[in-house]
Amino acid sequence: MSVDFSGRWAWADVHTGLIQHNVAIIAERVAPAQIWAVVKANAYGHGAIPVAHAALAAGATGLCVAIVDEGVALRRAGITAPILLLSEQPAEMAEFIVGYQLTPTITTTRGAAVIGNVAAQQNRTVPVHIKVDTGMHRVGVAPEELRQLVSYMGSQPSLTVEGVYTHFAVADEPSHPANARQLATFNHVIADLATIGVNPPLIHAANSAAALANPDARFNMVRLGIAMYGLQPGPGVADLCAGLIPAMALKGRVSAVRWVKAGEGVSYGLRKPLAADSLIATVPIGYADGVPRVLGGTNIQVLLNGVPRSFAGTVTMDQVMLDCEQDSMVTVGDEVVFIGRQGEHMVTADQWAEAVGTIGYEITCGIGARVFRRYQ
Ligand SMILES: Cc1ncc(COP(=O)(O)O)c(C=O)c1O
Numbered sequence: 001m002s003v004d005f006s007g008r009w010a011w012a013d014v015h016t017g018l019i020q021h022n023v024a025i026i027a028e029r030v031a032p033a034q035i036w037a038v039v040k041a042n043a044y045g046h047g048a049i050p051v052a053h054a055a056l057a058a059g060a061t062g063l064c065v066a067i068v069d070e071g072v073a074l075r076r077a078g079i080t081a082p083i084l085l086l087s088e089q090p091a092e093m094a095e096f097i098v099g100y101q102l103t104p105t106i107t108t109t110r111g112a113a114v115i116g117n118v119a120a121q122q123n124r125t126v127p128v129h130i131k132v133d134t135g136m137h138r139v140g141v142a143p144e145e146l147r148q149l150v151s152y153m154g155s156q157p158s159l160t161v162e163g164v165y166t167h168f169a170v171a172d173e174p175s176h177p178a179n180a181r182q183l184a185t186f187n188h189v190i191a192d193l194a195t196i197g198v199n200p201p202l203i204h205a206a207n208s209a210a211a212l213a214n215p216d217a218r219f220n221m222v223r224l225g226i227a228m229y230g231l232q233p234g235p236g237v238a239d240l241c242a243g244l245i246p247a248m249a250l251k252g253r254v255s256a257v258r259w260v261k262a263g264e265g266v267s268y269g270l271r272k273p274l275a276a277d278s279l280i281a282t283v284p285i286g287y288a289d290g291v292p293r294v295l296g297g298t299n300i301q302v303l304l305n306g307v308p309r310s311f312a313g314t315v316t317m318d319q320v321m322l323d324c325e326q327d328s329m330v331t332v333g334d335e336v337v338f339i340g341r342q343g344e345h346m347v348t349a350d351q352w353a354e355a356v357g358t359i360g361y362e363i364t365c366g367i368g369a370r371v372f373r374r375y376q
Helices: 016-030 040-044 048-057 068-076 091-099 109-121 143-154 177-195 208-213 235-241 293-297 349-356 360-365
Strands: 010-014 034-038 062-065 083-085 126-131 159-165 202-206 221-224 248-253 256-260 278-283 301-304 307-311 320-323 335-342 345-347 372-375
Touching: 016 034, 016 048, 016 208, 016 221, 034 048, 040 048, 040 068, 040 360, 048 062, 048 068, 062 068, 068 083, 068 091, 091 109, 109 126, 109 143, 109 159, 126 143, 143 159, 143 177, 159 177, 177 202, 202 208, 208 221, 208 235, 293 307, 293 349, 301 345, 307 345, 349 360
Parallel strands: 010 372, 034 062, 034 221, 062 083, 126 159, 159 202, 202 221
Antiparallel strands: 010 248, 248 335, 256 278, 278 320, 301 307, 301 335, 307 320, 335 345
């Protein structure tokens, strides 16, 4: 038995039309480069399957995920587009990678051997993408070891090199010198591969920030994540995000109201004594749902009956309390917008991120599994 939306105190509205809008805007900007939509981490909290469908409908030609389970879930949902795994996976997963026709990233001869052997057993040819570490130092083959890896792959007839790629460490700061250094290294790598006759059909380097900021980083494919969701990769590229619209709103409903006397505190720690007698509204959403506990101590406000309201105290695991001051109209069932628009006001995940010292990515990824996603 499942409880539908009407039985929820808190939910997220995900507007797949806005995902399509954002993908379409960026597709026009980066053309003729292809877009592969990054839908890892449940599409940054938005829901991988609906987002994948929306992105593909808007012109994306492939998808990217972090782990095998994510790719398998997309395949089981009937998605047939290419799905790139963004790093090497545990050897035990090779049979699923090959069986579900996921595109592995290869960074080591060991990784190539594992996939190559399973592909041979299953009588398949597997297209792979080689990831090169040009300076981020997370995963990737070192440029000086690339020829050796490619030559090893030449001995694995069941593997074909479909792509070569890299990832930028500071793409969200376009003038940072590391971007030019990484790009120069990558260009050198591509040219060097060409001299040994390796010319993969897909060359890619750019995430959202690099795709928006640097035409030279687009090659013939970009891996589009955060901008597709309508959030900015970072303040350094905010002006390039004009026209993008956040696709997710986080909402709840008031479950209880009470008048609390001036001088009393609210919630764990009773940290903020009230300046005046106030109406306190309780909303059943908490840090287990992705509302950061520290948000209660910031100046972030949420929207209730079209009015910005402050947190009356600490965010608890399952509930928050809002200070509605003297507003006696607030009542059980009223809708609260935590992230999104209500009336003339808007609160964004990027504002939450700034308030708690993180990035919008972490805010939307953190919206928990028990928050019902309603798709529009
Ligand atoms: C390898 C790789 N490519 C692309 C992306 C997408 O980045 P963004 O969400 O900034 O567009 C990510 C996300 O973290 C990534 O890890």
